[in-house]
Amino acid sequence: MKTVNNITGLLALLLFFLTACEKDISSYNNDPRVYFFERNTDLTQSRVTFKSFSFLKLPTAVTKDTFLIRVKIMGDAAPYDRIVRGQAIPDSTTAQAGKHYDFIDGVIPADSITGYLPVVLYRTADITDSSVTLNLAIAPTKDFKPGVTEDDVFTLSWSDNVVKPANWDGFISLSAYFGTYSTVKYRFIIATTGIEQFPLQQSGRVPPKDGEYTAAAMSDIKAMLKDALKAYNDSHDPDLTDEFGQLVTFP
Amino acid sequence: MKFISRYILPSLLSLLVLNACKKDLGDYDYTKVGMPVIDTAGIGNPYYIERYASLQIDPSIRYDGGNTKALRYQWLLYPNITNSTSGTAVVKTISTEKTLNVPIVEKVGEYRVELIATDTTNQLKVNMIFTVVVSVGIEYGIMVLHSQQDSSDVDFITTANAVPVAGITPKHLRGIFSASTGSKIAGAPRFIAQERRSQTMQNWITIGSAGHIARMSGSDFSLMREDKALFRRSDAVINPQAFMLLGNGYSALINDGRLHMYTTVYETDALFSASVPGDYELAPYLAMGSYYSVVAGVYDQKHGKFIHPASLVGSMIDFVAAPDTVHPPFDLRNIGKDMLYMDRGFSNYTHAFFKDKTGNGYWLYIINFNTSDNGNLAISANDMSMLPEISTAKFFQASEQGYVDLYATDRKIYAYNYQGTNTATLAFDGFPAGETITCMKIYKPNPNYNLSTVTGWILYVGTWDGQKGKVYELQLNALSGQINATPLNVFEGFGKVADISSKARGSGTY
Incomplete structure (x- = not known):
């Protein structure tokens, strides 16, 4: 009987100890946060923390554009739209608020976990020959705090600058279709075609590679530019003139 | 108590454990289940089939101990992927009938066709896999563009008369456009034309309808691009009226x-630039025999004159005036008539058929566009006004083999001797009552490699009886224009035939 009592007591003690293994699970408190969520399309969806923008492809009449940076929330989705907004990090930011850019409210739509943080970029005269940079972070709002530190800074750079294409002059070159280079002419080409670079097919005996422009394609672009230049000159006085005081023409 | 704990409890525990080792003999009735057998005797070899032709497999099914009526059939088709990195095979169900009889529209390649028979009573399945090799089947023949209601399709026909080439068998492939793309060509059909340059990869077919244009591969009739993807400018209006690969190698639309x-042999660069600049509105006809510097001889219906581009990237210009010492039969710069048709005729001259804007005058103007413009391109002006039934002529063709052209009314075909007597004789009047002509084309494969002996000696005529269309293959005397009364072949099962074009392989690989 003594043995039975000993075994029984031992088992009871063991059960008591086992209760100590039960994990104490605390209740979840939602703490909405948001972080930058720009990702590449590679297999690992690697992080993107920098983007650039050029006004070159836009018509000259366009003086501002809104750049959207993708963001993602931490915490539960909400059944209502929530506000997200950026703020500048003064260190290493060269753009001036109100002159080069403005923050406006973005929205995480109801029941969504991603949205966009908008930054309004201005096409100012001083970025025609330089670029400006904005380092930005998530600004606290009534709806969100900044999220994970790995994604709490984003860099944006923009300009309205042109650089003479390397293939403008030479044996097989853009000069055959566009004539003499000037920045005014090149800006007109970009504004009309929406194209910045014109890599040329190097030989008609070799099939054009992806992205290459054949002689026929360039001839059609030249014809388009001539029509566009005529339309511009018909509606402007004086005619389009380059930085050297020469009238813009195409061969 | 001590006895119980020491002996009884361990014994009971042992019994419980040993019970798990007891074999479960069960109390079941076992019934032998039959297995359906797909008998491949005589049908198991690989199938070599031309694209768009019907694949027919009629397997014999034995089902001892079962009911063949309870079987459900499923035919699957998927590509034979030999490279493990080639991706996932797309599996299509092509039939649910016991006997397979479906057109194979897959691209050229090797495929597997799998038959799965399922007993619907117990879900028992058996399968059998067949090898199917799809090959090119449209190298030589004619393409027939025909319509029903507001859409159209293409049939492909090869006959021994038109294609006297060893190894090429007669065939009639139906509806190959819809089989290739999944839908018919929208809009009223206008033309179908081949664009083939030997020794190059240029082997394309262009199809035009009201509001649509499409380029198909000349090797397997797969869709290459369509509508605005054929133009360099995004604001292009899609209203194709005529297309031709000209003799100078320029493609003209x-x-x-x-x-x-x-002009290119690379498909990705074969895009139409903006239209040739100028004030003009063309009649929908092109001159095949255009010299390099002429670029393309066309007729400006708006101003009643022939014009041509100054260059491939130049504006539209007039032909030069004839020298004072030359008195041409007509002035290309001042025609002033309505064009009815334009075709390549004898000596590579262009034959242009006209009607006077007022009155009942009909004319055949012959022009030599196949030389540089020296002001002396007009060859002859032939008055057709007195020819029989010319006022009701709707279709015109020019023979490239002799001094004869054809014209057709609703039901009759006349041979017009323009060089000698300037008269026309009835060449064919044998269509059944109720049928009217909707299309007439002399067989002129271009290039005519392997086909030179028959080029120009066959006439294809499409007819319509109000319900269905036919295509007649007629033996044409290319020198006299006379036509044998008995057709070589008559093909049925069309809608209203809008256009017929030859399809030639040319030489070289593609």
Whole structure:
């Protein structure tokens, strides 16, 4: 009987100890946060923390554009739209608020976990020959705090600058279709075609590679530019003139 | 108590454990289940089939101990992927009938066709896999563009008369456009034309309808691009009226009354630039025999004159005036008539058929566009006004083999001797009652490699009886224009035939 009592007591003690293994699970408190969520399309969806923008492809009449940076929330989705907004990090930011850019409210739509943080970029005269940079972070709002530190800074750079294409002059070159280079002419080409670079097919005996422009394609672009230049000159006085005081023409 | 704990409890525990080792003999009735057998005797060899032709497999099914009526059939088709990195095979169910009889529209390649028979009573399945090799089947023949209601399709026909080439068998492939793309060509059909340059990869077929244009591969009739993807400018109006690969190697499209051109053997660069600049509105006909510097001889219906581009990237210009010492039969710069048709005739001259804007005058103007413009391109002006039934002529063709042209009314075909007597004789009047002509084309494969002996000696005529269309293959005397009364072949099962074009392989690989 003594043995039975000993075994029984031992088992009871063991059960008591086992209760100590039960994990104490605390209740979840939602703490909405948001972080930058720009990702590449590679297999690992690697992080993107920098983007650039050029006004070159836009018509000259366009003086501002809104750049959207993708963001993602931490915490539960909400059944209502929530506000997200950026703020500048003064260190290493060269753009001036109100002159080069403005923050406006973005929205995480109801029941969504991603949205966009908008930054309004201005096409100012001083970025025609330089670029400006904005380092930005998530600004606290009534709806969100900044999220994970790995994604709490984003860099944006923009300009309205042109650089003479390397293939403008030479044996097989853009000069055959566009004539003499000037920045005014090149800006007109970009504004009309929406194209910045014109890599040329190097030989008609070799099939054009992806992205290459054949002689026929360039001839059609030249014809388009001539029509566009005529339309511009018909509606402007004086005619389009380059930085050297020469009238813009195409061969 | 001590006895119980020491002996009884361990014994009971042992019994419980040993019970798990007891074999479960069960109390079941076992029934032998039959297995359906797909008998491949005589049908198991690989199938070599031309694209768009019907694949027919009629397997014999034995089912001892079962009921064949309870079987459900499923035929699957998927590509034979030999490279493990080639991706996932797309599996299509092509039939649910026991006997397979479906057109194979897959691209050229090797495929597997799998038959799965399922007993619907117990879900028992058996399968059998067949090898199917799809090959090119449209190298030589004619393409027939025909319509029903508001859409159209293409049939492909090869006959021994038109294709006297060893190894090429007669065939009639139906509806190959819809089989290739999944839908018919929208809009009223206008033309179908081949664009083939030997020894190059240029082997394409262009199809035009009201509001649509499509380029198909000449090797397997797969869709290459369509509508605005054929134009360099995003604002292009899609209103194709005529297309031709000209003799000088330039590809020309008349679209919405305007001329668009390109020259290339690379498909990605075969895009139409903006129309040739100028004030003109073209009749929808092109001159095959255009010299390099002429670029493309076309007729400006708006101003009643022939014009041509100054260059491939130049504006539209007039032909030069004839020298004072020359008195040409007509002035290309001042025609002033309505064009009815234009075709390549004898000596590579262009035959242009006209009607006077007022009155009942009909004319055949012959022009030599196949030389540089020296002001002396007009060859002859032939008055057709007195020819029989010319006022009701709707279709015109020019023979490239002799001094004879053809014209057709609703039901009759006349041979016109323009060089000698300037008279026309009835060449064919044998269509059944109720049928009217909707299309007439002399067989002129271009290039005619392997086909030179028959080029120009066959006439294809499409007819319509109000319900269905037919295509007649007629033996034509290319020198006299006479036509044998008995057709070589008659093909049925069409809608209203809008256009017929030869399809030639040319030489070289592609």
